[in-house]
C-alpha cells in the first residue's frame with residue numbers, strides 16, 4: 019500500500035528535532051530506520067503530519083562499553099550490534115538474541131531506539147531491556163530524563179514517552195563475567211516475529227545456587243513481561259533438573275497469552291515453558307569462563 | 308522535494324513527495340523497473356537495492372532519505388554487455404523461473420558476497436530467508452550463489 023501524505027524534515031540537532039516534534043502537537047513523529055514505521059503508515063495505523071528523520075543528528079549511534087554500562091545509542095542498527103565482537107564478551111545475551119531480529123536487509127536499517135519506541139511485544143529488544151533492567155535516556159521539550167525499562171512499555175505498540183520525547187540511548191548495567199544466561203525463541207521461519215521467546219540471566223553464589231534470577235518473555239502479553247513466578251521458583255536453588263522443571267511449570271502457569279492466527283493461547287503457554295526449560299539447560303551447562 | 312543521489316554510477320536529481328518510497332521513485336521517476344515491488348511492507352524482499360554498500364528494502368525507505376546516497380539497482384550489476392558471474396550462475400543453475408524475485412535475490416546476494424566472499428552455505432540460506440520465491444524452491448538459488456562465490460573471492464564479482 020502507498021503511504022499517506024506527510025511532510026518531512028531531517029534536522030541536524032537534537033534540540034531542533036525536539037522543537038519540531040513539540041510544534042507538531044502529537045501529529046509529528048520521529049523516524050529512525052523506518053522498518054516498523056513505514057509498514058505502520060502503509061497500514062494506516064498512523065497518519066502523521068510530519069516525519070522528523072533522526073538520521074542527521076550527531077552522536078545518536080554507537081556502542082560504548084564501560085565498567086558501569088553497555089551504552090547503545092538509539093540510532094545503532096541491528097547489524098552494528100551483530101558486528102561488534104566486544105558485546106559477546108560484555109553482554110553475551112544481547113547478540114544471541116539480536117541474531118533473531120528480522121532479516122538481513124531489515125537489520126541494515128532497523129535501530130535499537132526505534133525498536134524500543136515501537137514497543138512491539140513480539141520484538142526482542144524490549145524484552146531484553148526489561149530483563150536486564152536497562153535504563154533509557156530520553157530528551158524532550160521539558161529536558162532530559164531517564165526511564166527504567168520497567169516503566170517504558172505501557173501496552174502493545176505504546177510507551178510512556180511524550181510525543182516530543184526522543185530516545186537518545188539505552189544503558190544496560192555491566193555484567194559480571196560469570197553471569198549465566200540463556201535465550202530461546204520459536205518462530206515459524208527464522209527472522210519472523212517470535213510466537214514466544216524467553217531471555218534470562220542469573221548469578222551463582224559460592225554453593226552454586228542461583229541468585230538475581232531474571233527471566234523475561236516475548237510475545238505472551240501486551241507488553242514484554244518478567245516471569246516472576248518462574249524467577250521465584252529458581253531463586254536460591256541449584257539449577258538442576260528438578261528446579262528447571264519447577265520453573266517451567268511456573269512459567270506456563272503464570273502467563274495469560276492471547277490467541278491469534280499464528281498460535282492458540284494454550285500452545286503459547288506450553289511453548290513459553292518449553293523455551294524456558296531449554297534456555298535454563300543451556301545457561302546451566304554452558305562452560306563457565 | 309528535490310533530492311539528489313547517485314544511481315548505478317549516474318548522478319540524478321528527482322522531485323518527489325515525501326511519501327514516495329525509494330522503490331516507487333526508482334520505478335516511476337527514474338524508469339528503473341528492474342526493482343520489483345511485491346508486498347510494499349517489508350516482507351518479500353523483491354524490492355531490495357544496495358544503498359551505500361548495504362542491501363536494503365527500497366519499499367521501507369523514503370526517496371527523500373536517499374539524499375547523497377550511492378544506490379545500485381539490479382540494472383547496475385551489469386551495465387556493459389554480458390552478465391556478472393552471479394547472473395551467469397543464476398542462468399546456469401536455473402535459479403529463476405518467473406523472475407519476479409530475481410532482482411531482489413541478485414542484489415541481496417551481490418551485497419552479501421561483496422562483503423563476505425567466503426559466506427558459508429548456512430549464512431547464504433540465512434540471508435536469503437528474507438527473500439520470498441514462489442517458483443524455484445530456493446535450492447537452485449543457493450547453488451548459484453555457491454557457484455558464484457569464487458569470483459567474489461578473486462575480486463571479480465563485479466565484472467560482466
Ligand SMILES: Cc1cc2nc3c(=O)[nH]c(=O)nc-3n(C[C@H](O)[C@H](O)[C@H](O)COP(=O)(O)OP(=O)(O)OC[C@H]3O[C@@H](n4cnc5c(N)ncnc54)[C@H](O)[C@@H]3O)c2cc1C
Nearest residue numbers: 050051052053054055120128129131132133135141185349
Ligand atoms: C518483515 C519484518 C520483520 C521484522 N522482524 C522483526 C523481528 O523478528 N524482531 C524485531 O524486534 N523486529 C522485527 N522487525 C522490526 C525491525 O526490527 C525494526 O527495525 C524495529 O522494530 C524499529 O526500528 P526502526 O529504526 O526501523 O524504527 P522506525 O520504524 O523508524 O520507528 C518505529 C517507531 O519508533 C519511533 N522512534 C524511532 N526512533 C525513535 C527514537 N530515537 N526516539 C523516539 N521514538 C523513536 C517512531 O516514531 C516509530 O513510532 C521486522 C520488520 C519487518 C519489516
Ligand code: FES
Nearest residue numbers: 345346347352366
Ligand atoms: S516490496 Fe519491499 S519487501 Fe516486499
Ligand code: FES
Nearest residue numbers: 404408440441442
Ligand atoms: S522465480 Fe518466480 S518468484 Fe522466484
